[in-house]
Amino acid sequence: MDLPRSFVIRESSHRIHDPLTGEKLATLGRALRLPPEARVLDLACGSGELLCTWARDHRITGTGVDISTAFIGRARARATELGVADRVGFVHGDAGGHVADEPVDVASCLGASWIGGGVPGTVRLLQRSLKPGGIMLIGEPFWRRRPTEQDAVTGCHVDSVDDLLLLPGLVEQFGALGYDVVEMVLADQDSWDRYRAAQWLNVRRWLDTHPDDELAAGLRAELDTAPARYVRYEREYVGWGVFALMRR
Numbered sequence: 001m002d003l004p005r006s007f008v009i010r011e012s013s014h015r016i017h018d019p020l021t022g023e024k025l026a027t028l029g030r031a032l033r034l035p036p037e038a039r040v041l042d043l044a045c046g047s048g049e050l051l052c053t054w055a056r057d058h059r060i061t062g063t064g065v066d067i068s069t070a071f072i073g074r075a076r077a078r079a080t081e082l083g084v085a086d087r088v089g090f091v092h093g094d095a096g097g098h099v100a101d102e103p104v105d106v107a108s109c110l111g112a113s114w115i116g117g118g119v120p121g122t123v124r125l126l127q128r129s130l131k132p133g134g135i136m137l138i139g140e141p142f143w144r145r146r147p148t149e150q151d152a153v154t155g156c157h158v159d160s161v162d163d164l165l166l167l168p169g170l171v172e173q174f175g176a177l178g179y180d181v182v183e184m185v186l187a188d189q190d191s192w193d194r195y196r197a198a199q200w201l202n203v204r205r206w207l208d209t210h211p212d213d214e215l216a217a218g219l220r221a222e223l224d225t226a227p228a229r230y231v232r233y234e235r236e237y238v239g240w241g242v243f244a245l246m247r248r
């Protein structure tokens with residue numbers, strides 16, 4: 001059970017595996033006005049940047065769960081680097097059924113709502129770990145502009161135009177699930193670039209040093225087209241944001 005190696009290669013330099021920059025993640029941490037010692041559960045935590053930096057900046061404690069051994073290893077190294085290894089811990093595993101032993105103040109899943117089979121299922125999963133009055137964080141894509149051609153939908157790495165909502169529709173979906181949206185931090189095109197464009201240099205450097213690897217031909221072909229595909233489609237059509245929710 002591990003994340004396919006191609007993802008680890010593409011995101012080898014990333015501390016944040018989503019379209020938020022470190023500044024935006026810090027803005028979110030400040031916006032939530034977390035009390036010291038707040039307990040946070042982060043499902044599909046990637047390399048643990050949310051937990052590690054919020055432990056440093058806001059004195060939270062927490063646990064991250066991720067299926068990638070590489071990312072969990074980096075999360076533990078980052079916790080040591082920031083001097084917060086006594087405040088945050090990281091578990092390698094499938095987060096799909098993970099529920100905290102004790103209810104937490106904040107339960108999050110940024111950029112991985114498939115672990116609950118979509119937004120409603122992930123909301124239900126996170127709710128099972130939350131204290132009454134706790135805050136849920138969901139990081140999710142939406143259409144900035146709804147494409148009219150299937151080429152554009154596919155170019156955005158989406159199967160069907162109905163797989164994403166426009167931003168108002170996504171916000172209304174949280175309401176329909178019984179939650180108040182109490183904060184949000186959205187990506188913009190520049191922060192999307194930090195996520196996607198940074199992958200191209202990672203792939204190019206890896207290709208230069210691993211020409212005979214079994215993944216080389218596929219990643220070479222991907223790099224030939226990924227930048228143009230991104231600026232033509234995803235950068236124009238897809239938005240992304242983290243939404244803070246409280247149950248009504």
Ligand SMILES: C[S@@+](CC[C@H](N)C(=O)[O-])C[C@H]1O[C@@H](n2cnc3c(N)ncnc32)[C@H](O)[C@@H]1O
Pocket residue numbers: 003015016017018043044045046047065066067068071093094095096109110111112115139
């Ligand atoms: C888009 S990244 C987001 C990572 C992190 N939340 C962040 O925003 O930096 C998706 C993450 O989901 C993890 N993942 C995918 N399926 C998973 C599963 N079933 N259980 C736990 N983690 C999973 C991947 O390893 C990856 O770290």
